[in-house]
Amino acid sequence: MKKLTIILISCTLILSGCWDMREFxxxxxxxxxxxxxxxxxxxxxxxxxxxxxxxxxxxxxxxxxxxxxxxxxxxxxxxxxxxxxxxxxxxxxxxxxxxxxxxxxxxxxxxxxxxxxxxxxxxxxxxxxxxxxxxxxxxxxxxxxxxxxxxxxxxxxxxxxxxxxxxxxxxxxxxxxxxxxxxxxxxxxxxxxxxxxxxxxxxxxxxxxxxxxxxxPFGHTTLFLLMKRVKGKVARITVKIFDGEKPETNNNTTINIEDYSSKIKTKPDKQNKVRADITMDVTVMIQEYPQDHLSLSKLPEVKKNLEQALTDQAKETIRIIQEANSDVFGIGRSIYGHYPDYWKKLDWEQDFKNIKIEPHIRVNIRSRGIFR
Amino acid sequence: MGFFKQKKHQPVQEKVIREDKMPPHRSTASLEKNIQYLQQELRNSTDLKIRLLPGNKQALVYLDDITDPDKIQRYIFEPLLKTEGDITKIKDREESKDLNEAVSSLLEGKALYLIEGQSTCYFFNVQQNVTRAITEPMNEKVIKGSHDGFNEDIKQNINLIRRRIQHRSLTIKKQTVGDYTESEIALIYVEGVVNPDVVKELETRVKNISNDALLSAGAFSEYIEDRTYSIFPQFLSTERPDKTVAQLMEGRIAILFANNPTCLIAPVTFFAFYQSPDDYNTRWLVATYIRLIRLFSFILAITLPSFYIAVVGFHFEVIPEDLISPVLGAIRDIAYPPIIEAVMMVVVIELIRESGIRLPSPIGSTIGIVGGLVIGDAIVTAGLVSNLMVIVIALTSLASFVVPSNEMSDSLRLLTFPLIILSSILGFIGIAFGLLMVLIHLCRMESLGLSYFTPIQFRDLKDTVIRVPQFLMKRRPEQLQSPRPYKSNELSDDDGKK
Amino acid sequence: MAKSDTNPKITLSQLSYIFIQSQVGVDILNLSTVLHKEVGADGWISLLIGGAISIVFVLMMVHINKCYPGEGLFDVLRSSFGKTLGNVAGFGYYVYFLVVAIYLLTSYGELINQWLLPETPIMVLYLLLLISALYTISGGLTVIAKVFTFFAVILFVISVLFLFGFVEAKFIYLLPIGQASLSAYIEGIRVTIYSLSSYVLLLLFLPYTQGSIKQKTKTLIGTNLIVIFFYLYTVIVSYAHFGSDQIEHVSQPVLYMLRTADSVIITRIDIFVLSLWTVFAMTAFAAYLYGAERAFAQIPKSKKKMLNIYTASIIVLAVSFWGGLNEENIRSIIDFQDVITEYFTIYIPILLFLLSFLRRKDKKKEAAQ
Structure with a gap:
């Protein structure tokens, strides 16, 4: 046994070359x-x-x-x-x-x-x-x-x-x-x-x-990715929350997303064939507020305007997506997974453009920074 | 495989009879004839001294070089003066009428007193004891713990063990091996702790040794180990009494040799070679950490060069992107394929190591500097070996020296070669097959009939890969099948609960 | 019947490791793809059903062992079918074990050739795997048990590595449930049972195992559950990772999903897993080769154990070599295997199980008289 093993091993070694050698x-x-x-x-x-x-x-x-x-x-x-x-x-x-x-x-x-x-x-x-x-x-x-x-x-x-x-x-x-x-x-x-x-x-x-x-476009990507439930190390969004302030920069604020939760619910809908609700809760910190004097009493207004602005941005993004006919949220797959019979009746190539995707964004301002 | 075996011409050779098995040769009443016989049997050696006492009726015969003149004076001549020449009145003497026994007694260092007209010979023990002082063994130094070590005197060695285990069940069985040398060996074990089957097995194996000379513990182990063809050592050798005693109390057998400070311990497991007395002298967490380092070094020592060769030669996909340019920069201009590089570097390191051992320590360290620094640097700048390969091989040999046991470290360094060759042929698959074979081989091995490499079981893990606190180590190792499986009289379960 | 070598040699835990190692072969790497092709997204359900059925088979094996205490597979065949028929069945098992061994060997060679070493002659891989398997088997049952136990550690390492697959997993891909037809389900269950079919080998090991019948039953059911859950885990990971369309394009999904798994020190973990997989290929192969050796030992009543292994391995090597020549030959080996697997893993065990009741009645009668 031992001899045979040794012979076999040496045979494999001797007869072999380095067939797959690819030197780095x-x-x-x-x-x-x-x-x-x-x-x-x-x-x-x-x-x-x-x-x-x-x-x-x-x-x-x-x-x-x-x-x-x-x-x-x-x-x-x-x-x-x-x-x-x-x-x-x-x-x-x-x-x-x-x-x-x-x-x-x-x-x-x-x-x-x-x-x-x-x-x-x-x-x-x-x-x-x-x-x-x-x-x-x-x-x-x-x-x-x-x-x-x-x-x-x-x-x-x-x-x-x-x-x-x-x-x-x-x-x-x-x-x-x-x-x-x-x-x-x-x-x-x-x-x-x-x-x-x-x-x-x-x-x-x-x-x-x-x-x-x-x-x-570049400005919309952060919100879009948050809806898709992807977040890097930091997420900052700059939005326009006021109108008509002078100078122009005072209309904008930059928020830092500290925490978020996002959910996409899809279900068949009679009117639009499919309805998808994107519910997103974000906890933010005001990072930049050029207007100065961000008092506590002003926060509800800021919050309301923020929610409005973010929802508008989300709607804009969704419009682009639907125009492009690119189902990046995987709504179709979700419908197929949950309602396989309903899915068979759909013609997703055509229907995706017409389904209703509704963003619901709630903002919770946790902090205004250390400067009031 | 009878095909390969061809009967060779058997030379005729005289049979050597061991000294203790010589047929008796009756002494005669003639002093001259007795002396003549002794001279003839001892081949007229010049160190055979025959001192005829005044009157030429009595003679004292001894081997000059192994007897102590002081003792002759004290034990023979002084009492002889007191008893006015009557030898029979002196105590501490042995008598015999067998001249062959007289020869072997002479060889042991006894003096022989012969009287004209009497066939009885009298022996006196006047052996000269040459012993080295008890020092710490050079190759097994510890930081904490006892610093004594065995020396060449078997009696002193047994003394060191007896002093540590003061119990009547410590059994010492002496035997002699070697037809010419008659080397004395002592099997030492603790009765009731050791597995009696193992003792029986070892005794029969020792009995079956037939050889003219048995000079070293290593040679001895080759006669009685289970697998002589294996690359792994199957006996733990140590020169430390504390290590020996710890192993005895686990239920193992120690074998001591006359004129040899090495003590062999069997049966052992693979992991025994990774244990050091230091482990039991430090905090258990520290000891565990060091054990893990050693285990890691084992893996490193046998796989690192082959892994590197496989990566560079076969699977460069596995190099992370940030490492690509450093690696590429290092190996781009090397003329040789990685396997030649590796073998070259391993040989260089072995040369440095081997030349360093033999030379006296001041020169030895110079060799280290010349070899390590000068050659290492020059070989890289010359473009023969890449600096990555130098790192790899240096790390590998460093890792192999981490093993507390010298034999195991040598085995590991040898083991890298087959793996290097396999990996240069088949890449990772070659390493996988190589390790597979090594592990199957380890699983197949036995030490005195008990398994050498048990798969890791949770209970045995406690004192192998890691070291848990003493109170959790309630059991002796499973492998030994000791008749006393628990380490204390109070039986308890593994968690130390009663 | 030499009863002298029936004294227990392996412990219960070793039995369970042998069972695991003989089941987890090369097949599991593409089990998810095969299941998805047959049953679609419901593959994991049919896996669970098939797993439950395989537990029934394991219980049957234990029962047979209980009715014929101390008798190995071939003794059982002889005492239930009579001497001639039993010997024929024994020879059948010899062929079956050889075919499975050949299948394992060729699929391992194929796997490595596709993924890692396209230029290396497949014969070298065959030879190396064969040598390691022979080296294991030649040590006898105790060494097989020890080796298999030792390598079980790797299974846990690999299961942890599969967690990488969850990084880009989407669990929506496991839906919808219940879309497959009944015939697809049956096909999926069949695939599952085949991939768990090493329970046949249990009859070779059970008589040599220490412990009572109850302990053995518990151990084996537990072991089988572990294997089923391991399979389920790989199937779910690969389903969730690849989705319902891509998975059918990927032949070894569990490996494929590790292609992007990076760690700090090394990238391409799939290459490591593949190399580690050599161990499972070897153990499963060794288990069937051992079965073939045992079977061969029964037929010509030869006492030379190693000779049997050599004969078996030369046959295996020759057929594998022939199979490696082109895809058509491999196909015919697999087809042949599929045909006889059905007989030897489903029908004969059931028959043996039924016959064991008859024998029990005989015994009772004897006791009554």
């Missing part, structure tokens, strides 16, 4: 990739590869390398990139995936399919829509950044912290991509400052796997 140092890792569709229907794939110079002390200096390739299909574009590299290109550590809005409007699924299929790919990639050309956004490399490859990822991360965008990844949108009666939103970026910076513009609304062209 011989791989070019893409950190960010951008997909674009040119006017004549050619796909452009650009990747950003950081190169690290070796140094004896501490991590070396990073330089970036851009490669752009075109092709008539997405995979052809990728192969064309590989042809120009000294070592194999691996998207296994990809962090951000940029889609030009032209391409996103068509269909993003053919580009992300490979990520779902290949177990070596990184699924924790943040898909992002870029207004205009994605390649241009990718190539923005501010000098001040220590690691230029992480610039765009850093933008998204800081926006997640301030509840302006949700923490998303290919894995997270995976179920919504497939599921009927549920859609998703992705962060939207735009190149600004004459090509020197990239700025966050809001959330791009998707329907199915294509961009609807409508988006939730």
């Amino acid at each position: 140092k011989e791989v070019k890792l893409g950190i960010t990739a951008a997909y674009d569709l040119t006017d004549d229907g050619v796909y452009t794939n650009t990747i950003l590869i950081p190169n690290v110079q070796n140094s004896a002390q501490g991590p070396g200096q990073e330089s970036t390398q851009f490669l752009t390739a075109t092709g008539s299909t997405a995979s052809e574009a990728r192969t064309n990139i590989d042809r120009r590299l000294s070592s194999t290109y691996s998207p296994a550590q990809l962090d951000v995936l940029l889609f030009g809005d032209k391409l996103a409007r068509q269909d993003i699924y053919p580009y992300v399919d490979a990520y779902y299929r290949d177990p070596r790919m990184h699924l924790d990639v943040v898909p992002v829509v870029v207004k205009g050309n994605a390649e241009q956004a990718l190539k923005v490399v501010p000098k001040s950044e220590i690691r230029p490859s992480e610039y765009i990822e850093g933008i998204i991360e800081s926006e997640v912290e301030t509840t302006n965008t949700l923490e998303t990844s290919l894995q997270a949108i995976g179920s919504e991509l497939y599921e009927e009666g549920e859609d998703f939103a992705l962060p939207l970026l735009q190149v600004g400052d004459g090509g020197k910076t990239v700025s966050y513009e809001g959330l791009a609304l998707f329907h199915g796997s294509s961009y609807t062209g409508k988006d939730i």
Whole structure:
């Protein structure tokens, strides 16, 4: 027994090679990739590869390398990139995936399919829509950044912290991509400052796997995400609560959301086929009140105006969502889950635009800060 | 597998008879003939002293180098003067008419008194005792606790144990092993605590040893251990009497050797090699923390290099994104594949270690500096080994030295090699299979017929992975199947409640 | 019938660990997908029903063991069916155990090939798994018990890791309930019972276990419940994580959902879980190989234990190699397995159970006379 085991083990070892060996140092890792569709229907794939110079002390200096390739299909574009590299290109550590809005409007699924299929790919990639050309956004490399490859990822991360965008990844949108009666939103970026910076513009609304062209503008995102029950580390909303005060800034106040609860109740409704009630309670702290003299007696009025302003904002957001026909709240799925028979009678493609979504927002002002 | 076995030519060899089993050789009345026989049997050794007393009718025979001249004076000549030459009146003497017994007595350090015309020989014990002072063993230092240790004198060693267990059930069974050397060994156990089957098993195994010379405890353990082919040590060796006594009271057997300070303890479990007397001298929380560190170091010592190789060579997906550029920067310009790097670095460290042991301590530390600092730095700047690999291998060997037992630490360092090879072929799957085999092997192992590596059970956990306060350790280890499972007369359940 | 080796060798807790380890094989990784394909969102309900039925089967096994004290599976077969028929049934079980072992081996090779090592010849994986299994089995029942007990720790580690799946879970995906048809339910229950079918192996281990019948019953029911809840847990996590459409595209949902699970030190926990899964693949495989070895030992009455294992393993290796050549061959192995599983895990146990009552009556008659 023992001899045979030893022989068998040594056989497996000796006869074997290192079939699956992929040495880390011989791989070019893409950190960010951008997909674009040119006017004549050619796909452009650009990747950003950081190169690290070796140094004896501490991590070396990073330089970036851009490669752009075109092709008539997405995979052809990728192969064309590989042809120009000294070592194999691996998207296994990809962090951000940029889609030009032209391409996103068509269909993003053919580009992300490979990520779902290949177990070596990184699924924790943040898909992002870029207004205009994605390649241009990718190539923005501010000098001040220590690691230029992480610039765009850093933008998204800081926006997640301030509840302006949700923490998303290919894995997270995976179920919504497939599921009927549920859609998703992705962060939207735009190149600004004459090509020197990239700025966050809001959330791009998707329907199915294509961009609807409508988006939730930057100011509205926080409230929208709170309704979706997503909150980063801080959530601040600036709203207009008064009219006609001078100067203009005095009309506005900034609140800091300390605590919130949000509930979406859906039920079949005769009039509008489906009725969804979004009930939200927020506990806020007044962070900025330019008008000064925020006395206790004035609080009820502020509270009333706040509730009104927030409800208006929510309604505005819901209008955009319904216009875009993007069921980001998953109302359809909820109806299917609770009323499967009723769901079969609905034509969600058409009906979603006409259902009634009613926000109910209550505000509780907990504190005015330490300055009265 | 009879196919591979071919009968080899058996050389003819004379059988050596052990001294205590020599057939008796009757002494004669002739002094000269007796002396002649002794000289012949002892191969005319120059240290054989024959002192003919005045009148040439009596002779004192002894081996010069192992007898004490003071004792000869005190025990033989002074009494002889008092009794006016009548040897039969002196006390403390042994008599025999067997010359072969006389030879073995001479070898033990006795002096032989022969008288012309008498066939009776008289022996006097004048052995010279050469002992080292009792010092703390170099390789098992503790911070707190007793600082004595065994030395080469078996009597003194037994003395150290007897002083600690003053009970009549402490049993000491002496035997001799080795046809030439006749090394004395002592099996020590506490009757009533130890499992009698284990004692019987050990005794038969000791009896079956057939060898000319038995010189070290390590060689001895190879004769009686369960699996000689295993990489893991199956006997706990220690030079500390306090550790020995603690193990005896758990229900284990200690084996002491004459002329050897090492004491072997059996049966043991794998975890015994991770226990140190220090653990029982510190606060239990601290001891638990240290135990956990040791366990962690065990895992680190066998898996870290293979893990690194698998990550760099197979699964770089697992590197967190913030680490990518440091790792990439470190390994980019290294010429060799990671496995060569690893083996190279392991060999360097072993070289430093091995050269440091043999050299006297002032030079030894210099070697450490030269090896560790100079080579370590140069090898990185030369681009032969990445600095990450230096960290990995240095951590690994550091972790392997954390083990309180020296043998186990050596085993661990050897064990990294198969894992390195497997991981360089199959990545994580290779490591998984390697660890699987090691663990199955551990589960299969036995120590004197008792299991060596029991799966972690809650009750045994108390004194293996962690150490709970003494009052919670009411039971002896399950593995030993002791006839006295509880540590006190008052029976209580595991939680210490009565 | 050599009664000399029927003295109890394994403890009750070891029995339960053996039971767990022989059930949790590679199958559980894609159980959720299979269930969802058959029953839709109601998969977890059919899992519960199937689990309850499997408990009934476990009870039947204990009852059979009670009626034939000290007799292993093959002795029981012989004493209930008579010598010739019993031997035929014993040979049938030999084939069945081999087929399951082959299935486990090929599915493990397939899994690793798909996820981690696409270029590595599958034969290397087969060989390594076979060697570790042989190394375990050759130590006999006590070593099997010890090894299985030791590796049960990993199950708890993995269950904790599956909690990552809840991070992006939406429980609305578990709804609606009750949409599947009856035939779909039956299909789902069948799948569940098959994945819990290692109760057949219990007859090999029960006679060697210490403890009374009552204790054994309690332990086994508890163990089976643990396994069922573990399955339920994985099914619910993967349902809630993937939703009703994506899950059918994912072949190993429980692994797949860990692809984005990041920890501070390492990312891609799925790779670790997959490597740890080697342990379960090995233990389940070893359990069936042990069954085959026991079965083979009964037929030609050979005393050389290791020879039996070698024969069994060479057969397993050869068939697995053939199966690994292309997908069609694997399909035919799985189809064959499905066919005979039904006989050997459902019909014969029920038959044995019924026959055991007859035997009891015989005994009573004997006592009356």
